[in-house]
Each structure stands twice: as C-alpha cells, then as structure tokens.
Amino acid sequence: MTIYPRGFWSPPKPQTNLTIADSKATQACDSANRRNTLARMTIAITSSWLATNIALPVHAASLINNSGIQFDQDTTLESNFVESHGAYQSTFGVINLDTKEKTPLLVETRASDAPETIFKPSTRRSHLGTNTDFRGTPGNAVPKSASQYRFRANQRYVLYLESSYNGRPTGILYSTDVLNPNREQQVQFAGGISDLCSSGITVGWDDTGSKLVRDRQQQDRDFDDFVVQMKSLSCGIGGGEPSSVAVAAPDTPIAVPAGGGSFSPLWLSPLAAVPFLFGGRDNDRGGGGSPVPRPIPSVPVPQPTSSPPVPRPTPSTPVPEPLTMLGSGSAIALGALMNRRRNRKRK
Structure with missing residues (x-):
C-alpha cells in the first residue's frame, strides 16, 4: 500500500488480466x-x-617432396653429387615453374667411371656404396660435384634429371610425380624439410632404363641411378636463425598452391x-546507452634522479599474426x- 504524508493511505490496486498480460509481455520481451x-x-x-x-589467406608452407618444392622465405640449397649407378649420362637441375627458368646444377661428363656391358641383367636392388652397376663418383663422372641454388620465397620449383645414351636423348624426369608420364614416382626423398639444416635430404633418382629395357616387367626401381644430397645454407628452414637478406617484393602477386601472403x-x-x-536490450527499451566513466585524476610520477639515460634497443619489426x-x-x-x-x- 502507499502511505501519504498526512496519514492517508491507498490500498494496492488488484491485478487485473490486463496487468498480468502486460507483465508476461515484458518478461517475454526480456x-x-x-x-x-x-x-x-x-x-x-x-x-x-x-x-x-x-x-x-595464409603464408605458403615450405615443402620439398614428391608433391612439389616451395619455401616461405628465400633459401639457398647446396646440391652435392653422391654417386650414380646407371648406363645413362645425366644432368641434374632445377626448374622454376613460375618463371619457366631451367638451371642445370650437376652434369655428368661420362656415364660411369669404368665402362660396363648393358646386357648384364639387373639385380633389382640398390648398389649404393658398391663398385658395380655403372658406378659414377664425384670428380670422375661429375667433375664439379657441388652446386648452389637460391630458391625464391613462395615460388614453385621442381627438380629434373635429363638423360642421354651414347649422345641420344632418352627423356627427362621430374621430382613431382604429376609431371612424369603416367604420374609415376621417379624420385625418393630421404628426409624432410626439417633435415635441411642438419643431415640434409638425399634425393635418389630412378631413370627406369626404358630406352634400353623395353619390357616393363624387367625394369628395376632401385632409385640409385643418380643420387644427390641437398642441404640448406640459409638455415632459416629446419633450424637456426633466418638469413637477414633484404628481398624486394615481386611486382605482381604469384598464385601458389598453399596460399599467398597478401592482405x-x-x-x-x-x-x-x-x-x-x-x-542489445538497452536500445530496444529506448535507453541512452552506457554511462561514460569519469576520468581518474593523474598521479605525478617521480622523475629519476641523476642516473644517465640508457639507450633503448631499436625495436624489431613486429610480425603480424593472423586473427584467431x-x-x-x-x-x-x-x-x-x-x-x-x-x-x-x-x-
């Protein structure tokens, strides 16, 4: 009930159906x-x-396998010839799939250190470390047994092996399976992207010998025909600190399978x-929004006495992180x- 200053009181109004309905409507609205x-x-x-x-979009991931070769930063790899076991004379190199530039890295000047007959049947096993099966060694079959190549960031690459027999071309094979005839695997990668700065990645090729052995059932798959070891000289991949090399941005963005770095x-x-x-609810009721907080008075901060100013280190460029x-x-x-x-x- 309501009591007025002079002692009069007013009894509470009984709830009518309209009041109850209005209360329920308010609750339903809330x-x-x-x-x-x-x-x-x-x-x-x-x-x-x-x-x-x-x-x-996300930054392109680094990979080097049978699906392709790509790095998220400029990376220099050194290719070292290990040995070869095949009758073909081969050239190993890199192709930039975006610019179509073809770069030979390791070139055989002879098929093997010593001549052998091609009529000896294959043992269908790897001959690495042995003196059989047309063995070629660094300094003999390949005079220049080491070469370096700089892979540009976010560009697609593929390794290739171009071969010949007695001066006649026998074909070209690729490290990416989909580029080979029938999408066959012609390369075995021993190691992953994290091994480039430690033990390196061993790349073993199998040239199939299809020009010499016509019967497919007689062709071997030993992946010892041309063996290369690749290691990173940048060590921004797989360990260490990334190289501090200033690289100009490309004039036009290049579409890459793993995504670009554009905004x-x-x-x-x-x-x-x-x-x-x-x-939300305050605006639905016609309210005036949230109250503005009052500013807190500033408190004077005591200044340091006679200590000399210490130069602050130059802050490094912040790396933007994607929203989550x-x-x-x-x-x-x-x-x-x-x-x-x-x-x-x-x-």
Whole structure:
C-alpha cells in the first residue's frame, strides 16, 4: 500500500488480466532480448572463426617432396653429387615453374667411371656404396660435384634429371610425380624439410632404363641411378636463425598452391559484429546507452634522479599474426557481456 504524508493511505490496486498480460509481455520481451544477444554473440564468434580458418589467406608452407618444392622465405640449397649407378649420362637441375627458368646444377661428363656391358641383367636392388652397376663418383663422372641454388620465397620449383645414351636423348624426369608420364614416382626423398639444416635430404633418382629395357616387367626401381644430397645454407628452414637478406617484393602477386601472403579485407570481418553486440536490450527499451566513466585524476610520477639515460634497443619489426577465434569474436562477446552486467548493477 502507499502511505501519504498526512496519514492517508491507498490500498494496492488488484491485478487485473490486463496487468498480468502486460507483465508476461515484458518478461517475454526480456527473454527474447536475451536470446537475441546470445544469437548475436554466437554469430560473431562463428564469423570470426570462418574468416580466420577458411577465408583468410595464409603464408605458403615450405615443402620439398614428391608433391612439389616451395619455401616461405628465400633459401639457398647446396646440391652435392653422391654417386650414380646407371648406363645413362645425366644432368641434374632445377626448374622454376613460375618463371619457366631451367638451371642445370650437376652434369655428368661420362656415364660411369669404368665402362660396363648393358646386357648384364639387373639385380633389382640398390648398389649404393658398391663398385658395380655403372658406378659414377664425384670428380670422375661429375667433375664439379657441388652446386648452389637460391630458391625464391613462395615460388614453385621442381627438380629434373635429363638423360642421354651414347649422345641420344632418352627423356627427362621430374621430382613431382604429376609431371612424369603416367604420374609415376621417379624420385625418393630421404628426409624432410626439417633435415635441411642438419643431415640434409638425399634425393635418389630412378631413370627406369626404358630406352634400353623395353619390357616393363624387367625394369628395376632401385632409385640409385643418380643420387644427390641437398642441404640448406640459409638455415632459416629446419633450424637456426633466418638469413637477414633484404628481398624486394615481386611486382605482381604469384598464385601458389598453399596460399599467398597478401592482405584481405576479411581480416576486418569480426569488427562488423560490434554494433550488433552492443546494441542489445538497452536500445530496444529506448535507453541512452552506457554511462561514460569519469576520468581518474593523474598521479605525478617521480622523475629519476641523476642516473644517465640508457639507450633503448631499436625495436624489431613486429610480425603480424593472423586473427584467431579467441582473439576476435570471443573477446568482443566477452566485453559485451561484462558491459551489460555493469549496467544491470548500476540499475
């Protein structure tokens, strides 16, 4: 009941059907507002996750295997000839698939250290470390047994082996399977990208001898016809510190299979959810928004006495990191929820 200053009192008004209906409508509106706020938070989190994990480009990953060769930074590899076991005379090199540039690295001047007959049947096993099966060694079959090549960042490469027999071309093979006839594997990689700065990667070729052995069933697959070891001189791949070489950006972006490093406006997509998160129940009721916090008076900070100024180290260039679901949508949703709780406490 309501008591007035002069002692008069007014009995409470009985609840009518209209009052009860109005109360239920208010509760339903509040419940709907809460559901809408939760839905907006869910949409914001989902949108940021999709933008981060699906739509946004990522830097090209480094790889060197039968699927291709590519590095996310400029990398210099040294190719060392190990030995060869085959009747063919071969040239090993690199092809830049983006520029179509073909670079020979290791060249055999003779097929083997000593001549052998081609009519001896194959043992169908590797002859590495033995003196049989047309063995060629560094300094004899390959006079210049080491060569360096600089792989440019985010460009696609493939290794090749071009062979001949008695001066007649016998074909060219590639380290990427899909480029070979029938997509056959002609190279075995012993080691991975993390081994480039330690033991290196051993690349074993098999030239099949198809020009000499017509019967496919008689062709061997020993991957010892031409063996190369590749190691990184940059050591930005697989260990150590990346090389501090300033490289100019390419004039035109090059599309690579693993994705580029260009900027995309989808980075800003989580910011589009801010008006929805902060425009919840208070705006539906016609409120005036959140109260502005009062500034805190500044406290004077005592200055240091007579200590000489210490020069600060030059800060390194910050590396941008991609947005994540926890760092974008979740943070915005959490901030909106805390703001609403503060508003309720003030009321």
